[in-house]
């Protein structure tokens with residue numbers, strides 16, 4: 001549809017900074033910043049229903065347990081709830097760990113600053129944070145201030161905070177710190193930011209031991225993250241007494257690039273980052289502290305924050321914010337650590353298999369296709385990584401079977417079983433749960449109990465009649481190379497049959513015994529492995545068979561403490577699937593069985609054949 005008007009005409013490109021010889025592009029982040037969690041202030045002020053005291057309490061306790069040492073707990077002059085919450089923290093013994101700073105926010109207004117400082121009376125460590133918007137837009141539209149007036153107000157308020165805190169002997173029980181935010185920093189002329197911050201610095205009087213925090217907000221994200229990094233590098237280079245300053249970032253996410261902005265601006269020299277868990281906050285939110293911290297992990301840097309049980313964090317965040325964490329939120333989203341699509345599953349499964357084969361321990365170098373972070377690092381289970389729907393391939397179902405039943409299917413069986421899974425997923429039109437897939441596997445390959453075929457009793461003996469030479473007198477016969485004879489009673493649909501067959505080994509002798517009742521199978525592939533350890537160990541057997549009367553190969557699976565019985569179960573499972581595969585071509589099946597019946601010279605066989613065909617529907 002043609003646009004009648006072009007809205008882009010209403011906007012201007014953000015002018016880039018002419019920063020000579022910028023350094024940040026060649027820098028890397030090599031340590032975690034100081035973190036400030038502002039969930040209880042910036043996050044809280046943007047909620048439809050702000051948190052009540054108890055919710056703030058729960059959130060605060062969680063932030064402490066995660067390892068945050070600086071927490072903006074309130075805007076005490078805004079509401080009684082915020083004021084009371086600040087008091088409750090201070091007055092409840094043990095509520096605030098000794099190494100945690102309580103930060104509170106106030107605008108540059110004398111009455112509000114007084115109430116704000118009052119709320120902190122008796123705190124062990126407190127940061128008073130004041131803000132004043134500095135951009136031309138705000139000075140002109142919101143306050144009607146000149147640059148000089150803004151500088152004067154900011155310096156006056158810094159001096160007021162000083163007089164009410166570190167200069168007031170009655171407040172000496174508190175360790176005081178001070179933060180000033182030139183709000184709308186990212187839209188303010190860099191020279192003016194320096195000017196106003198120098199005035200505030202002079203009013204506060206920082207030391208190297210007690211630096212002033214200059215927080216540089218992208219109150220509204222205005223441009224690409226490289227421009228924010230330029231602005232921060234400019235500030236770090238031009239502010240005097242840099243050693244007495246902690247440069248802090250406060251990126252919002254209007255353009256969706258707050259994480260990039262925070263990272264580039266750390267490269268540009270910032271020491272500290274303010275944000276919220278899962279990026280809650282005004283409009284599109286504050287920068288996401290979870291993403292920033294876990295991004296550090298993937299670069300081999302410890303973030304000093306414990307997200308090892310991210311599920312629990314999400315629970316508290318969702319409850320207190322009343323906002324769901326998006327299923328695709330970086331790292332934490334419910335759909336992030338899982339793959340539905342076939343080629344992703346294939347690559348992930350191969351990644352895990354390789355890691356296991358290489359014997360890599362939990363803390364060894366992580367390299368798994370499509371998974372930048374070990375799910376275990378955030379308390380997620382590997383089992384949940386691969387999920388199966390109609391978009392999934394053989395690798396997905398194979399992974400689930402491996403995880404659920406500890407069965408390592410051969411490739412050919414994976415291909416066949418994945419078709420079974422895909423058909424059901426398509427029919428249901430939804431994801432299949434791991435337990436459903438495991439049940440489908442057990443049902444398809446009759447693990448546990450084969451409702452049609454059962455070996456009641458059997459023996460396998462060497463076929464001495466085929467011995468090439470009689471044993472020398474006084475010596476026992478070497479039966480190693482002799483053929484084997486299966487003799488046993490097999491129940492088929494409840495009726496018992498005595499069967500006999502001869503072959504190179506137990507499996508081929510049973511296969512030949514089955515041939516006498518018209519089940520004409522040739523074993524073409526065989527694989528077995530142990531499942532479990534020690535006394536609980538079982539043998540898993542996979543057998544692939546062809547038949548002259550079947551268009552496709554069939555698979556059978558057996559699982560038993562005894563290796564021979566496991567392979568028999570696998571063959572009988574294949575036999576059942578053979579009957580099932582004949583469902584579409586009963587004539588062909590019937591013909592084969594009849595021929596075999598005649599060849600066997602028994603009159604009973606055709607009846608069995610007919611019965612088997614009739615039952616095929618039920619399997």
Ligand SMILES: CC(=O)SCCNC(=O)CCNC(=O)[C@H](O)C(C)(C)COP(=O)(O)OP(=O)(O)OC[C@H]1O[C@@H](n2cnc3c(N)ncnc32)[C@H](O)[C@@H]1OP(=O)(O)O
Pocket residue numbers: 042045075077078079107108109112131132133142143183219282
């Ligand atoms: C970018 C940020 O996140 S800043 C933090 C924003 N958070 C909040 O605003 C939450 C809490 N706020 C509140 O409860 C209230 O807005 C209060 C208590 C601060 C002030 O309430 P009110 O006195 O009713 O003023 P109101 O909010 O309507 O208007 C703001 C006034 O403060 C002025 N003001 C706004 N910011 C600042 C500032 N940083 N420094 C000084 N004055 C400011 C405005 O110019 C306006 O003044 P005016 O009334 O003379 O035009």
Ligand SMILES: CC(C)C(=O)C(=O)O
Pocket residue numbers: 042105131181183184215217218219220250252
């Ligand atoms: C008060 C300041 C730090 C703020 O929240 C912002 O500018 O976004």
Ligand SMILES: [Mg+2]
Pocket residue numbers: 042217219250252282286
């Ligand atoms: Mg903010």
